[in-house]
Amino acid sequence: MSASDYPGSHSVVRWPREKTTPNKALQLDQCELAENGFQLIRQYGVDVSRLERDLDWISGGQLYYSSRVGALCHQYSVLPESANFSEQMLGGGFHTDFMFQPNPPAYIALLCLQPDPRHPLYGRNQVVHVRPFLERMQQIFGVSEQELKEYRLLYDLAERGRFEQPILSDLDGKPIFRFHERLLAKGQMKGISAPDMSVAAMLHAVMMEVMADICLDRGDLLILSNHNALHRRGECSIEFAGVAGKWHAREMATIRFNL
Structure with a gap:
């Protein structure tokens, strides 16, 4: 279907629970x-x-x-x-x-x-969002928040070389994401709890779901x-x-x- 098949009124598909903010002072x-x-x-x-x-x-x-x-x-x-x-x-x-x-x-x-x-x-x-992501990682793969803070992903940057870093870390007492899917090094170790699935595939599957x-x-x-x-x-x-x-x-x- 081409772009011309879409009437102008269909140019925006809204998120089901979208909460719209009026166009006034931000x-x-x-x-x-x-x-x-x-x-x-x-x-x-x-x-x-x-x-x-x-x-x-x-x-x-x-x-x-x-x-x-x-x-x-x-x-x-x-x-x-x-x-x-x-x-x-x-x-x-x-x-x-x-x-x-x-x-x-x-x-x-x-x-x-x-x-x-x-x-x-x-x-x-x-x-x-971090909350549903953590919930589904636990439900599907049995991987806890603490395990994600400890498991070190391998990255490969031209200017920095190869190094390891967990997907979650603590900042001011709260967990925050530190992740970049496109910069992950090839040949990541197998999954934390799914031996037939790579870590990258495991993370991506949950992210796409939530x-x-x-x-x-x-x-x-x-x-x-x-x-x-x-x-x-x-x-x-x-x-x-x-x-x-x-x-x-x-x-x-x-x-x-x-x-």
């Missing part, structure tokens, strides 16, 4: 963030400067500067070819932003500037907990507009911050 819902790992704000708008001002005020100036990006706000789009994970058409892996730092930013704001050309089937955001699937339209804002939840983006598409002479693709702006 306010964070701490209960929603704690309960689901995210807060969804429809029709916030595409003014990136406004987003930066709002979050600067809400966070008390605790916006997260990335030396790699060279800015507080990272704006990017999907490209035909890119080495950057966020710009690739392939689906991303579940991950924590800046997972290797001692204190990763607590929250992430994702603003949709332009949805995927084949929206809403492509470019969805998916979120895994994830929330969120479709962002133009101007929608998604606030994520970077400590209590993992996130990823599904497969994207691109479209070449011959008359305009440019690519149409999913465009996003992201800001990390603390409270």
Whole structure:
């Protein structure tokens, strides 16, 4: 089915238990963030400067500067070819932003500037909250929270080499995720409790079962907990507009911050 088969009124598929925030002054819902790992704000708008001002005020100036990006706000789009994970058409892996730092930013704001050309089937955001993830790991594989804090996953980074790190750690007395699915080294050891299943396959299976699937339209804002939840983006598409002479693709702006 092509994008033209979808009427305009079907451009947004809402999460079943979605709680919509009015398009007024930006306010964070701490209960929603704690309960689901995210807060969804429809029709916030595409003014990136406004987003930066709002979050600067809400966070008390605790916006997260990335030396790699060279800015507080990272704006990017999907490209035909890119080495950057966020710009690739392939689906991303579940991950924590800046997972290797001692204190990763607590929250992430994702603003949709332009949805995927084949929206809403492509470019969805998916979120895994720590509570249902731990519950299903225990129920399905008998793996406890403590075991996940002790079991060390193997990573392989060009600039850092190979090293080990658990998927969960403690920060200020609370468990937080530290994980990046796309950076895992090949040949992980077999599962903690399932000898015929790799650790990576075990984790991915549970994450796919408990994830929330969120479709962002133009101007929608998604606030994520970077400590209590993992996130990823599904497969994207691109479209070449011959008359305009440019690519149409999913465009996003992201800001990390603390409270």
